[in-house]
Amino acid sequence: MISRISSLSSPTSLSLSNALRQVKHWLWDADLRLQRRGLQLALLAILAAVAMLSEFYVHGQFRDIPGLLNADHVKVLYGVKDVDLSRVEAPIAATLVKASVAAVLFAAVIGLADVIFYHRLVGRPFDWESMINISVVNNVFLLTVLFTFVNPLIEDALVYYDNALSVVPTIVHLNGFVAIIIAGLIADFCYYWSHRWGHKIRLFWNLGHVNHHRSRNLTQLTYPIDPPTLFLNIGNGKVFVLVMLPVLAKVFSTDIHDSGWALAFIMIFEAWTTPSHSVVLYYAELRSGILRALRWIFVTPAVHFTHHSREDQHNISDGCNFGARFTLWDRIFGTYVEPPPYIPATGLFSDDADYCNTPLRYLFHPYVRMFQELRRNNIRYWPAIIFGRTSYDPPVPVRSSV
Ligand SMILES: [Zn+2]
Ligand SMILES: [Zn+2]
Numbered sequence: 457m458i459s460r461i462s463s464l465s466s467p468t469s470l471s472l473s474n475a476l477r478q479v480k481h482w483l484w485d486a487d488l489r490l491q492r493r494g495l496q497l498a499l500l501a502i503l504a505a506v507a508m509l510s511e512f513y514v515h516g517q518f519r520d521i522p523g524l525l526n527a528d529h530v531k532v533l534y535g536v537k538d539v540d541l542s543r544v545e546a547p548i549a550a551t552l553v554k555a556s557v558a559a560v561l562f563a564a565v566i567g568l569a570d571v572i573f574y575h576r577l578v579g580r581p582f583d584w585e586s587m588i589n590i591s592v593v594n595n596v597f598l599l600t601v602l603f604t605f606v607n608p609l610i611e612d613a614l615v616y617y618d619n620a621l622s623v624v625p626t627i628v629h630l631n632g633f634v635a636i637i638i639a640g641l642i643a644d645f646c647y648y649w650s651h652r653w654g655h656k657i658r659l660f661w662n663l664g665h666v667n668h669h670r671s672r673n674l675t676q677l678t679y680p681i682d683p684p685t686l687f688l689n690i691g692n693g694k695v696f697v698l699v700m701l702p703v704l705a706k707v708f709s710t711d712i713h714d715s716g717w718a719l720a721f722i723m724i725f726e727a728w729t730t731p732s733h734s735v736v737l738y739y740a741e742l743r744s745g746i747l748r749a750l751r752w753i754f755v756t757p758a759v760h761f762t763h764h765s766r767e768d769q770h771n772i773s774d775g776c777n778f779g780a781r782f783t784l785w786d787r788i789f790g791t792y793v794e795p796p797p798y799i800p801a802t803g804l805f806s807d808d809a810d811y812c813n814t815p816l817r818y819l820f821h822p823y824v825r826m827f828q829e830l831r832r833n834n835i836r837y838w839p840a841i842i843f844g845r846t847s848y849d850p851p852v853p854v855r856s857s858v
Pocket of ligand 1: 669
């Protein structure tokens with residue numbers, strides 16, 4: 457009787473709740489796979505083309521360090537504002553600009569090669585829907601974090617940069633080249649630990665680094681950028697090159713003009729290591745002893761790719777190969793793992809980990825999951841839920857498919 461009354465009295469509310477359920481299904485639960493024929497195939501082709509173009513753009517913006525493409529910024533970077541770049545520093549400035557452009561173009565070509573050769577190298581079809589999802593996630597990142605916070609901050613940082621540089625003390629007087637290599641090692645030490653904490657501590661992991669590791673279809677065109685850890689990874693990216701390296705170098709040398717060529721060397725090397733999620737470059741390393749030998753010192757693409765492995769032997773209590781440029785710190789702290797002689801499976805370690813097949817779920821799933829954990833557990837477990845180790849499970853666990 458009651459059900460009869462309710463069904464008679466609220467057809468509108470029923471249809472509204474049905475509609476809401478449908479919306480939730482499409483935004484959150486659905487596996488948005490398109491069929492490989494007819495109109496759906498055409499739609500997939502269009503979405504994939506847009507996703508690839510936007511990925512080139514996003515990664516170009518993210519990686520390219522726009523400030524370095526401007527000679528005036530290069531002058532500020534070296535603290536040589538009054539120097540005529542067309543004479544004294546011209547070769548260094550030109551090399552830096554060319555290396556920056558080369559890094560972006562090389563990453564784009566490698567990204568395309570990854571898509572073309574993925575099936576042949578990995579043995580699985582390329583997952584186009586995953587690429588489209590990740591491209592939406594990365595574009596949201598670009599529109600929000602990069603344009604709203606990072607780029608304006610970098611402009612401000614450059615304005616005050618030469619003043620800041622003048623107050624940095626020099627504690628030992630080394631050659632500029634040596635100074636910047638030492639500075640690079642210190643910056644990498646900071647990156648190593650911020651990245652390792654990003655894996656170990658629930659707050660940092662769930663703030664977004666988990667999303668960077670979610671892709672089982674990892675290539676140079678399908679790696680999600682995680683906005684929050686951009687700020688945690690202080691030894692990496694724009695902040696590393698624009699601010700940390702020159703400031704740290706000043707600690708070890710009064711004349712950082714000498715360090716220009718070392719920085720140019722690092723930038724050229726970055727052109728090779730920037731596509732660090734590439735299956736094609738992984739394969740190149742498998743075929744070349746010279747490229748493999750570089751792992752003694754540098755984080756090559758295969759070394760970072762192995763950081764994304766979900767195979768048991770690479771999970772040394774929550775991860776391996778945390779360094780950005782040098783393998784030294786992973787070797788010292790026992791987290792270095794030699795890349796296997798095949799391209800390892802990537803993604804999250806647990807088999808019941810959520811695949812997140814809609815963009816919205818991809819972006820917000822970790823936050824929703826942590827919120828559910830807090831809601832379902834007593835307040836005395838909250839510190840452990842927020843600041844505990846990533847491996848911690850609260851008394852009332854939340855299934856990965858919340
Ligand atoms: Zn990581
Ligand atoms: Zn990565």
